[in-house]
Amino acid sequence: MTIRISLSGLAILLAATAQAQQAPIGQVGAAAQANLDALTTGAATVVPRSGAYGTIGSPYLDKRWLPGRLQMTNGVPMAPVPLKYDVLNHRLMMLPLNRRDSLLLDDRKLASFQLEEPAINATGIRLRTFRRFLEAPEAALRSEYVEVLHSGKYTLLKRHIKQLRKANYQGPYSSGEQYDQIDDKSNYFLLRPDARLVPVKLTLKAMQAAAPELAQALKAAPGASSAKAEEEWVAVLATVDAK
Template identity: 30%
Template sequence: MKTLALRFSLALLVSCLFGLQAMAQFTHTNDMEARPVHEYNTITMIGSPYLHKEWAKGTLTLKNGTVYQGIDLMYDQVKDAIVFRTQKGEVKELLEPVQEFKIGYIESNKQMERTFRSGYTGEGLSANAFLEVLADGQVSLLKRTSKKIFDRKHYSSATIDREVQASEDYYIAVGDKAVKVKKTKNSLLTAIPDKKDYLETYIKSNALNLREDRDMAKLVAYYNSL
């Protein structure tokens, strides 16, 4: 009986410790290192510097393991920075190193859930660059979207148009090592060559269009299932 009581007490202690650790992960945004944001004048801008031009709910996972949930987020793809809104309504740019963030919003009456991750090494990438995870597993399909703002002045006019232009790069990653790929069958199969015959059959039987993100993700997901 004493042995059973001792085991029960130890189990209860371990459960409490794990509970305290989990509670410690969900902290308030006031604890985050951040700075005020100089917001864009998007009224006269063609295109948007943000992933989604309105506030959306998201989850942040810092590189130290701390998790923040239910935060109002925007992802600035010009600065490659996360912008959040405090409970007081202050708009700030996050300075903490982020491992991953997830953001959800409605677009064209469809619920969107998107995940972005940093920490990859590869051509044209810095360790802090955020890449969208299109397919995850032993092999990941990643998308890097970069935006730039251009000012264009019309001939014989004082009017200046401000326009946002986006460029996209794709990567196949194993662990944190990412290899840039093109949206073609040859490029993708070169990056993951060990199951080429299976993948070619899957592409043909499912009529995949590898110019589309969705079909590229299907191919990598199938690879991970083999």
Template identity: 35%
Template sequence: MKFAAFISVFFFCITLASAQEANVQEAMVYNALPGVDGTPGKNRLAMGTYDLRYEGVKGSRYFLEEWLNGQLVFVKENTKAPKMVPLKYDTHRKELLFKRTVGDSIVVNPDQITGFVINDTKNNITYPFIKVDGLRTEGGVVPVTYLLVLYKSKTSLLKHVSKMMQKANYQGAYSVDRRYDSYLDNSEYYLKKPDGNLTRVKLKKNSVLNALEDKKDAIEAFIKKEELALKSEYELVRIIDYYNSL
């Protein structure tokens, strides 16, 4: 009798444990996974429809991934402001981030600055940015953004460093089976003439000639003589530098 009672209790415990485990698993699925209509925990058939193919996000939204020391250029000179601060520029949201000594980072108020400088001391490179309001880009007007100064002279060359999010596309009959979101570069170049106006220019011969129309013949001859294919920023800088010398 004692042995039979033990066996009965043993199997009862196993059954109870299995039932509890099943209840826990069911609760996890019920509460955590989305239902067929996308509502969390509403449909218990969600486990069968849950898609595990998504691979996350590739690329970075930042100009430079690491925090680097830099300077803020204030609208009004602020003698109490620190001379060197950790900065990071979000090229997707067009926001400058400042890392506080205690706590997390904050977004720098664009109304308080006219630009900023990021110093990459490891590679001995300085990146100066200026603030621009109402920039007309190919994709529309950007209320507030920052342009990287690639070359500064009478006519300067600026770069709107910008990245866009490309969403994953792997669901549906006509998908391209891209299982990740990614940040893609969609930067643009601008010429800043002495009058302060900005002219968008592309790394293409016709675009450059149109932007520098007042000295078009000389610029075209220079491009031909130097065999410039306009495949890099350096070649564009060479052309602007020559333009300024005319």
């Protein structure tokens, strides 16, 4: 099954993108389309079939098409384009202007991407940044993307994980599960100034163990003792990093 979006919906999305960021000269019109065409595999994206009774959960980071910004490995920024990040299959999809089908990106040429997510704040936009997991201890993971929650002397990274559990309702040893299930998981890492990557949980004790030299500063930081959510730890690390 091919993912589609109406022309009116696409027009609204592209208009919002244009307002959020003015495309540089050379990244609009025919030039922009030529650059984007060079990133695609040339084939429409196909969504895998689910079990007989359907699927619970989503393979995507966000089901919506979101305005996205692409950064090439050579440092050249691309024109904004609607994007969808398929976490389960480790792939990035785009919705080009000259087609109604979504296309796979040839992300071997990409270093990072950003998604503009609607948010309630001063700008109305939450900008989420993803880059290659270059510090991963396993070579197989280094081509994956991690989300940069905080960037500074100490960087907080989040690896999004989706896992598929197939339906199991046939046979004498079935569990009775009639639906495929996509489970959401995530791992957090603290990248230290000495380039060491330390797996962490979002607790004060875990952060202090990952960065003993910050133990006192973290303990004294406002909200650190009770911080559990990502947004809370982003604020704590921003305070500690500023010193």
